[in-house]
Amino acid sequence: MASRDSDYGAFMEKFVLQPSSSAHQLPLSGLTFAIKDIFDVDGHVTGFGNPDWARTHSAATSTAPAVLAVLSGGATSIGKTIMDEMAYSINGENKHYGTPTNPWAPDRVPGGSSSGSAVAVGAKLVDFSLGTDTGGSVRVPASYCGIFGFRPSHGAVSTAGVIPMAQSFDTVGWFAWDPKILNRVGRVLLQLPDDASLVRPSQVIFAEDCLQLSSIPSDRITQGLVKSVEKLFGGQIVENVILGDYVKDKVPSLQHFIGEGNREQEYSIPSLAALSSARGLLLRYEFKNNHGDWVTTVKPDLGPGISEHVWEAVRTSAENIDVCQSVKTELRAALSALLGDYGILVIPTVPGPPPKLQMDPSALEVFHAQAFSLLSIAVVSGFCQVSFFFGFYNKILLIYFFPLRIMF
Numbered sequence: 066m067a068s069r070d071s072d073y074g075a076f077m078e079k080f081v082l083q084p085s086s087s088a089h090q091l092p093l094s095g096l097t098f099a100i101k102d103i104f105d106v107d108g109h110v111t112g113f114g115n116p117d118w119a120r121t122h123s124a125a126t127s128t129a130p131a132v133l134a135v136l137s138g139g140a141t142s143i144g145k146t147i148m149d150e151m152a153y154s155i156n157g158e159n160k161h162y163g164t165p166t167n168p169w170a171p172d173r174v175p176g177g178s179s180s181g182s183a184v185a186v187g188a189k190l191v192d193f194s195l196g197t198d199t200g201g202s203v204r205v206p207a208s209y210c211g212i213f214g215f216r217p218s219h220g221a222v223s224t225a226g227v228i229p230m231a232q233s234f235d236t237v238g239w240f241a242w243d244p245k246i247l248n249r250v251g252r253v254l255l256q257l258p259d260d261a262s263l264v265r266p267s268q269v270i271f272a273e274d275c276l277q278l279s280s281i282p283s284d285r286i287t288q289g290l291v292k293s294v295e296k297l298f299g300g301q302i303v304e305n306v307i308l309g310d311y312v313k314d315k316v317p318s319l320q321h322f323i324g325e326g327n328r329e330q331e332y333s334i335p336s337l338a339a340l341s342s343a344r345g346l347l348l349r350y351e352f353k354n355n356h357g358d359w360v361t362t363v364k365p366d367l368g369p370g371i372s373e374h375v376w377e378a379v380r381t382s383a384e385n386i387d388v389c390q391s392v393k394t395e396l397r398a399a400l401s402a403l404l405g406d407y408g409i410l411v412i413p414t415v416p417g418p419p420p421k422l423q424m425d426p427s428a429l430e431v432f433h434a435q436a437f438s439l440l441s442i443a444v445v446s447g448f449c450q451v452s453f454f455f456g457f458y459n460k461i462l463l464i465y466f467f468p469l470r471i472m473f
Contacts, residue, residue, distance in 0.1 A: 073166040073188045075181040077102045077112060079144035084136055091139025092249055099185040099194040102145045103152060104129040105226040113228050114150040114178070116161050117365035129226025131195060131237045131254060138253040143191060146181025150371045151356065152197065152230045153378075154178055155205045155436065156420070160368035164422070169211045173419040176206030179240070183210040186240040193241040193250050199230045200348060201440035203238030204452040209419035211454045213247045214240050219447035222254050231351035233393070234344070234444050244453070267407040269294050272308035274334055278435050280417035286455065290411065306403070308412070308442075309334035315399035318391040319343065332431050337438035340392065344441045347389040349378035396446045412439055414452045 072079075076099070084091065102112045105125035112119040128136075136142065147162050149155075157180030158164045165184040167175040175184050179196030183206030186194050196203045198216040207214025215238055222237040229235055239254065241247035252261070271290075276283040294303055313319065313336035322339035333341075357379045367375055404410060416435040420428075443450040 072190055073168055073184050074163050075099070075146050075165045075184040075188065075190065077145045077147050077162065077181070078109070080109075080142075081144075082106070082132075082136060082142035084139045084141060085133070086137070091137075092253055093135055094139035096140045096192040096246065096249075097143050098135060098140050098250075099144055099146045099182055099191045100132055100142055101179050101182045101194070101196045102148050103197055103228050104132050104145075104195060106132060106145065109145065111228060112145075114148040114152065114159060114162070115365055115367065117363055118151070118359075121359070121363055125226070127226060130223040131227070134253055135195070135250065138250075140193075140250075146179075146185055146194065148180060148182075149178035149202075150367055151375060152178040152199060152202060152228075153352075153371050153374050155201050155433065156370075157183075157206060157209070158368070158422075161366075167210055167419060170209075170419060173421050174209065174424075176209035176419060178202040179206050179238075183207055183212060183214070183240055186210070186242050187212050189242060192243075193239055193246050196238050196240060197224075197227060197230075198236050198238040199234045200344065200437065200444055203236075203240065204414050204440060204443075204450060205436070207240055207452040208414045212240055212242050213244055213454070214238060214452040215247060215251060216443060216450045216452075217251075217255065218449040221449070229351075229355050231348040231355075233347055233351060247451075264407050266298060266302060266409045267405050268302045268304055269298070269409045269411060270304045270306050270403065272410060272412045273305050274307050274309045275337075275412035275439060278333070278416045278439065279413045286413075289455075306410075308410075309336045311403065312336045312340065312396065312399065315402070316340070316392060316395040318388055318395055321385065321388050322392075333435050333438040337441065338434065340396070340445055341434070341437040341441040343389045343392045344437070344445050346381070347386060347393075349381040350383065350386055350389075352378040353381050393445055393447070396442075397448075400442075400446050400448060410442075412442070414450075415439065 105111050107128045108124055110119050110124045147159055147165055154177045157175035157177035165175045165180045167173050168188040179202045182194035182196040185191045187210035203214045203216050216236050219236055224235050224237055239250050271287055291303055319336055319339045322342040323335055360379050420432055
């Protein structure tokens with residue numbers, strides 16, 4: 066593993082992959098990038114964040130299409146980055162390989178599971194990096210590390226050659242410290258034509274109840290955002306919604322997950338906490354189908370928290386999975402109706418600043434419950450989401466506030 070002092074502990078291994086052809090005048094020419102250790106790279110073992118996984122798997126014999134795409138676009142890779150074990154955490158802590166150092170807040174977690182990819186970009190060790198986002202693994206570390214992160218619409222970028230977690234939700238995402246680079250990478254991965262132009266939003270909808278979940282006073286955020294929107298597009302497109310009420314009304318299958326002793330609903334928006342429950346159930350079921358046999362056979366050494374989540378997934382049955390699929394269909398239709406073709410929904414990516422290292426588990430439980438109620442909106446709907454750095458709050462405390470953009 067690479068030296069922690071020189072690279073913030075972000076890298077599993079360093080190597081150079083050159084562009085597949087002359088990089089002259091290619092869209093990503095001159096850019097460097099890092100690869101989350103969940104992507105296959107020919108000749109390298111895909112480690113999945115756990116030494117037992119690496120020990121029991123052979124080196125890849127091909128390279129993931131997403132990696133090949135950015136190489137073909139002219140970028141150069143400098144290595145693979147650390148991730149949370151089996152992608153089953155949003156903290157960014159790994160008991161085997163260490164926790165990458167958050168370059169903006171060294172006393173706080175970097176976020177996961179694409180922890181090393183976010184840190185490598187946040188520390189400007191690379192221009193951009195590749196990650197994956199099933200439940201929040203690009204958006205969360207982007208928010209914690211003060212950079213831009215993008216989760217594309219589900220199915221928009223190939224996940225071939227990527228170890229699956231839950232195929233209903235798995236996406237390939239990317240990080241950049243410069244929004245122009247984020248755009249350039251996106252055009253390559255999304256295979257957009259060179260003449261594709263920006264689209265003017267038809268409406269910008271602020272989810273008032275979601276904004277209230279943030280530990281930052283919502284008026285400190287919305288005032289600046291509204292002024293920016295009005296300056297760019299005019300005030301007539303700004304609207305407000307109580308998203309929890311809207312989702313509760315338009316997604317009737319969620320009733321199955323509301324009020325069944327769900328502690329998360331005590332400190333979150335009930336309908337969105339129920340949405341998170343549906344997401345969690347389907348994720349666990351698909352994770353078991355993908356990796357249950359390996360887990361029960363190998364009995365891997367897993368870190369605290371992750372071990373409990375993995376074994377809970379292994380014990381998951383198919384009961385109510387059909388209800389989860391109905392929730393997906395209904396939510397997508399509901400948000401399509403709300404946003405139209407070019408609407409933007411603004412919510413916080415997470416409810417506050419990154420948790421401190423070794424944070425009290427009970428406090429972390431509340432934070433994660435609120436975070437997943439927000440993160441699950443894009444996950445379950447399959448819509449895309451961009452997470453971006455908004456600023457600082459209270460001077461000495463570094464705060465990240467990341468409004469969310471969801472659209473087709």
